[in-house]
Amino acid sequence: MQNGQLRHRDDGRPLAAYAEQVAVICPRCAAPGWVAAHWQPYQWQARFRCGSCGHRLEQGQWAGAREYRGHRACGHCGYKWVGAGKRFESAPAVPPVELEGCCQRCGWRGPVPVEVHIVRDGAAVDPHFGLALALQVDTRAGTVWAYNREHLRSLADFAAATLRERGPSVNRSLFSRMPTWMKLARHRVLLQRALVRLQARLDGLPACPAWPDPA
Ligand SMILES: [Zn+2]
Ligand SMILES: [Zn+2]
Secondary structure: OEOOEOEEEOOOOEHHHHOOEEEEEOOOOOOEEEEEEEEEOOEEEEEEEOOOOOOEEEOOOOOOOEEEEEEEOOOOOOOOOEEEEEEEOOOOOOOOOEEEEEOOOOOOEEEEEOEEEEOOOOOOEOOOOOOEEOOEEEOOOOEEEOOOHHHHHHHHHHHHOOEEEOOOOOOOEOOOOOOHHHHOHHHHHHHHHHHHHHHHHHHOOOOOOOOOOOO
16 A cells, blocks of 8 residues: 555466366356366366266366368369358257358359367356356446456455556566456446455355365
């Protein structure tokens, strides 16, 4: 505290540094649960166990958004780049092996073989499996979300500060990557209220299992 100002200094910690425990929604039964992860040089080992329905996910089983896309040559004019693609927010029951494409040059329509690509552009999803975060709340300015208690505490410290400083080279930090609206002084109280709601929701969740979970 200085001159009545509450200071916040960006320590440069990236979002990934908070990713060892992520509160998520079970994709099968919608109960809240935890993804537990461990950084083993040089990759994550992560697992999800639902305490309600027993649903399990192991490292590498992406359950979030994906896109099926591909291209082929036109069956009529020979134009090389007839593309097709479709996005799904979770794994489809029957994954497509081909989708209909349309030739930009001659209008021919036909089947295009497609392959799956993981989509990581969703903000409020866990980085390991792509599951929806349990700790997210919509405000009129945007969605506020957090992985866990520690992440929530960092956001609360940031929201409480009236004087925000950046350390050197913190371009990849949690705070430098935060949406602009969260950094605006006029949204400070809005952000704080959202974080209080998330804290209450967190307090109602079961504890995160420790890594390694013997189950
Ligand atoms: Zn479940
Ligand atoms: Zn064509």
